[in-house]
Amino acid sequence: MANSAINNVAGFIILVCTTGLISGQIRYSVYEEMEEGALVGNIAQDLGLAIPQLSARKFRLISDDGGQYMKMNVENGILSMREKIDRERICGQATICTISFKIILENPLAVHRGEVEILDVNDNAPAFRGGTIALQIVETMTPGVAYPLESAEDPDVGINAIASYTISSNDYFNLKTQRTDDGIIIAELVLEKPLDRELHSSFQLVLTATDGGTPQRTGTAQILVTVVDNNDNPPVFNQNIYRSHLRENTPLGTLVAHVEANDLDEGLNAELTYSFSKLTSQKVRDLFSLDPDSGEIRTEGVIDFEEAKGYSLNVQAVDHGSPPATGHAKVLVKIIDENDNAPEVKVMSTTNTVPENASPGTLITLVNVIDGDTGENGQVSCEIPKNIPFILQTSSMNHYELITSEPLDRESIPVYQVNIEAWDLGSPSLSTNKTIQIVIADINDNVPRFSEPSYNIYVMENNAPGTSIFEVTAIDRDLNQNSYVSYYLLGNRIQDMPLSTQVSINSMNGTIYAMRSFDYEKLKNVQFHVQARDAGVPPLSSSTTVNVIILDQNDNAPVIGSPTEQSGSAAVVILPQSAAPGYLVTKVMANDADSGQNARLFYHMQSSSDPSVFNVGKNSGEIRTARKLLESDATTQTLVILVKDNGQPSLSSMVTIQVTILENITERIVESENLVTNREYFSDLNIHLIVIFGCTSVLFLVIIILLISIKCKQDGNSNQEYNSTSCCCKPGNSDDAFARRAALEETLRYPGTGRLSRVPDAHNYSVCLSPESAKSDFLFLKTCGTPMSGLNPNIA
Ligand SMILES: *[C@@H]1O[C@H](CO)[C@@H](O)[C@H](O)[C@H]1NC(C)=O
Numbered sequence: 001m002a003n004s005a006i007n008n009v010a011g012f013i014i015l016v017c018t019t020g021l022i023s024g025q026i027r028y029s030v031y032e033e034m035e036e037g038a039l040v041g042n043i044a045q046d047l048g049l050a051i052p053q054l055s056a057r058k059f060r061l062i063s064d065d066g067g068q069y070m071k072m073n074v075e076n077g078i079l080s081m082r083e084k085i086d087r088e089r090i091c092g093q094a095t096i097c098t099i100s101f102k103i104i105l106e107n108p109l110a111v112h113r114g115e116v117e118i119l120d121v122n123d124n125a126p127a128f129r130g131g132t133i134a135l136q137i138v139e140t141m142t143p144g145v146a147y148p149l150e151s152a153e154d155p156d157v158g159i160n161a162i163a164s165y166t167i168s169s170n171d172y173f174n175l176k177t178q179r180t181d182d183g184i185i186i187a188e189l190v191l192e193k194p195l196d197r198e199l200h201s202s203f204q205l206v207l208t209a210t211d212g213g214t215p216q217r218t219g220t221a222q223i224l225v226t227v228v229d230n231n232d233n234p235p236v237f238n239q240n241i242y243r244s245h246l247r248e249n250t251p252l253g254t255l256v257a258h259v260e261a262n263d264l265d266e267g268l269n270a271e272l273t274y275s276f277s278k279l280t281s282q283k284v285r286d287l288f289s290l291d292p293d294s295g296e297i298r299t300e301g302v303i304d305f306e307e308a309k310g311y312s313l314n315v316q317a318v319d320h321g322s323p324p325a326t327g328h329a330k331v332l333v334k335i336i337d338e339n340d341n342a343p344e345v346k347v348m349s350t351t352n353t354v355p356e357n358a359s360p361g362t363l364i365t366l367v368n369v370i371d372g373d374t375g376e377n378g379q380v381s382c383e384i385p386k387n388i389p390f391i392l393q394t395s396s397m398n399h400y401e402l403i404t405s406e407p408l409d410r411e412s413i414p415v416y417q418v419n420i421e422a423w424d425l426g427s428p429s430l431s432t433n434k435t436i437q438i439v440i441a442d443i444n445d446n447v448p449r450f451s452e453p454s455y456n457i458y459v460m461e462n463n464a465p466g467t468s469i470f471e472v473t474a475i476d477r478d479l480n481q482n483s484y485v486s487y488y489l490l491g492n493r494i495q496d497m498p499l500s501t502q503v504s505i506n507s508m509n510g511t512i513y514a515m516r517s518f519d520y521e522k523l524k525n526v527q528f529h530v531q532a533r534d535a536g537v538p539p540l541s542s543s544t545t546v547n548v549i550i551l552d553q554n555d556n557a558p559v560i561g562s563p564t565e566q567s568g569s570a571a572v573v574i575l576p577q578s579a580a581p582g583y584l585v586t587k588v589m590a591n592d593a594d595s596g597q598n599a600r601l602f603y604h605m606q607s608s609s610d611p612s613v614f615n616v617g618k619n620s621g622e623i624r625t626a627r628k629l630l631e632s633d634a635t636t637q638t639l640v641i642l643v644k645d646n647g648q649p650s651l652s653s654m655v656t657i658q659v660t661i662l663e664n665i666t667e668r669i670v671e672s673e674n675l676v677t678n679r680e681y682f683s684d685l686n687i688h689l690i691v692i693f694g695c696t697s698v699l700f701l702v703i704i705i706l707l708i709s710i711k712c713k714q715d716g717n718s719n720q721e722y723n724s725t726s727c728c729c730k731p732g733n734s735d736d737a738f739a740r741r742a743a744l745e746e747t748l749r750y751p752g753t754g755r756l757s758r759v760p761d762a763h764n765y766s767v768c769l770s771p772e773s774a775k776s777d778f779l780f781l782k783t784c785g786t787p788m789s790g791l792n793p794n795i796a
């Protein structure tokens with residue numbers, strides 16, 4: 001190149017006239033960047049100077065500014081490069097770059113001007129000041145928009161300067177260039193098609209500036225186009241519908257679902273917040289929470305299957321762009337049943353009444369069981385205890401009828417508490433107990449009952465009229481009115497007397513009153529019936545027998561029937577002088593209308609004119625001689641016999657007996673005189689006794705009776721007058737004998753009411769003769785307890 005440059009330089013030498021001192025101008029041109037020593041021009045030759053003259057004339061180069069770039073050989077006048085020259089450094093962007101110098105010669109002095117034009121060589125490539133051009137273009141920018149680009153710089157000039165710009169090929173951008181008036185090319189980046197940040201978020205283009213030199217040099221810059229996001233993408237959930245299963249009663253905070261949305265945008269436009277959408281009900285908001293950042297849905301309330309079997313949650317994701325964009329999704333939560341509901345037992349009423357005569361199968365109430373759970377958790381069985389007279393009968397699914405299964409009896413069990421147990425088939429099973437009360441209503445099906453079929457009650461005679469003597473009570477097992485018992489006397493006469501004059505009853509409480517004072521000696525018992533009747537409709541009744549037994553009181557003193565005192569004077573008894581000791585003088589016969597101990601009599605010697613002569617049998621009342629009678633004994637002895645009964649207090653009677661001792665009568669006569677009445681008395685006692693004893697006695701007895709009968713007829717009807725000497729076999733003794741018989745007869749007639757037999761222990765001691773009385777067969781007669789009615793029919 002240096003050589004060619006030199007050649008070129010030679011061609012450019014301009015020879016200017018050199019007249020005068022400054023005769024002309026020498027001009028050279030040389031390319032920049034020539035090597036040191038490179039020939040610029042042959043000045044001596046061009047000035048026409050001979051080589052020898054040069055030193056003589058002191059040929060020299062004076063440079064204004066070029067001296068430092070070029071040097072001249074004074075020997076031969078050749079100008080060469082002192083150093084490499086960079087045109088752009090010396091002249092910058094000036095189009096013409098010259099270095100001027102002067103050549104001075106002496107003898108004669110001559111000054112020549114010279115100029116060296118530095119020619120441009122394309123030694124600089126276009127260059128951009130910054131390596132990267134950054135552009136930000138919103139993705140929504142409409143095509144056609146132009147963005148001015150920074151120009152490149154090229155120090156070279158002319159054709160070596162920048163000639164064109166190009167950009168790397170791409171689908172979106174083009175380059176538009178334009179040359180300004182001052183020749184500078186301006187490039188603009190033009191958007192050709194719509195951008196989509198989500199497709200291409202940035203572009204890296206290469207901008208190339210090319211100069212016009214040969215060879216061409218280029219410079220490049222990076223164009224970095226950043227597509228600025230627009231919030232043109234809504235958040236999108238990764239599922240349209242989320243499905244989730246949730247057991248009811250799960251603890252609070254259980255994760256239900258995790259929703260997630262994505263936003264293709266970036267930055268705030270892609271920052272999402274989750275929430276329930278407006279469609280979501282308040283109920284759902286109460287039960288579920290949605291984390292706005294994480295999208296986690298958790299339970300916040302108690303989930304109850306029985307309330308809802310599932311929930312639909314509308315969720316949304318909202319980005320933070322402006323305006324924000326929203327995405328939607330749905331979360332379907334299915335609730336899984338847990339056996340958390342015990343069966344419920346519903347009955348029409350918890351207190352029921354059924355009459356006790358209800359026939360088996362009578363409906364009492366309807367029972368309905370329900371369970372809020374589903375499936376096996378909601379299948380319910382139902383039962384009542386087995387040992388009661390009721391059953392549960394299925395009528396339809398979960399409906400039952402509680403009916404009676406057996407006859408009822410209120411009197412046995414008046415109220416039932418029936419436990420209905422219901423349980424479901426869940427596991428674990430839940431159960432419920434419900435107790436209903438069944439009240440058995442009373443029916444008048446029980447008769448009032450007396451405690452005894454009959455009552456014996458003992459009443460002491462001489463009671464005050466109107467006193468209560470007894471209470472009968474009948475129990476009726478029914479209830480209320482059916483058990484209110486009233487008492488009534490049945491029958492209206494008792495032993496020919498109106499019943500009401502004997503007894504009465506308080507119909508309210510069964511108290512029985514004696515209406516009169518009872519006399520044992522007249523009435524020994526009163527028997528009647530009492531009816532108890534309840535107030536049911538119709539009433540039921542029963543009766544009992546009340547037997548009032550009247551008890552004896554010692555209200556009768558002994559009555560001495562024999563021997564009898566005559567008109568206030570003592571009874572007279574005859575005693576033969578010859579009587580042996582133990583001779584039965586007489587027998588005091590007394591009777592007591594009372595019975596039992598009240599009628600048991602004892603005999604005492606109250607006083608005696610000579611106590612040594614007689615004694616009396618305490619029980620028998622027999623007065624016997626205690627010793628042989630003496631001449632010196634008084635012929636008339638007076639005895640006072642006291643007869644006492646055994647009652648408490650005891651009653652007594654006395655009889656005064658005058659014993660007359662006669663010398664000339666035999667014992668036998670006296671005996672017969674004194675005892676005749678006894679024989680008569682017992683003649684009809686008892687047929688059996690007669691059979692036993694009759695054979696030995698009957699003849700004698702008949703004779704006696706005949707004698708007495710004749711005598712009595714002769715005496716007329718004067719039974720009370722015994723003082724006459726009318727009636728006996730033996731004159732002088734007949735009075736006494738008859739009087740004794742009559743008195744005895746009267747005494748024996750007195751207890752003729754004849755009802756002693758009804759009181760088993762009523763013994764009549766008055767005729768109970770002692771076996772001590774050995775003198776007569778009759779004295780063996782034990783008449784105790786034998787009927788006394790109808791005695792002495794002949795006499796009566
Ligand atoms: C119901 O009663 C039965 C029998 O007495 C008993 O076993 C069961 O535990 C009871 N259930 C409830 C819920 O009380």
Ligand SMILES: *[C@@H]1O[C@H](CO)[C@@H](O)[C@H](O)[C@H]1NC(C)=O
Nearest residue numbers: 468471506507508509510511
């Ligand atoms: C029965 O009633 C009468 C009259 O009110 C009364 O005096 C009597 O004490 C009562 N008896 C009983 C056992 O209550």
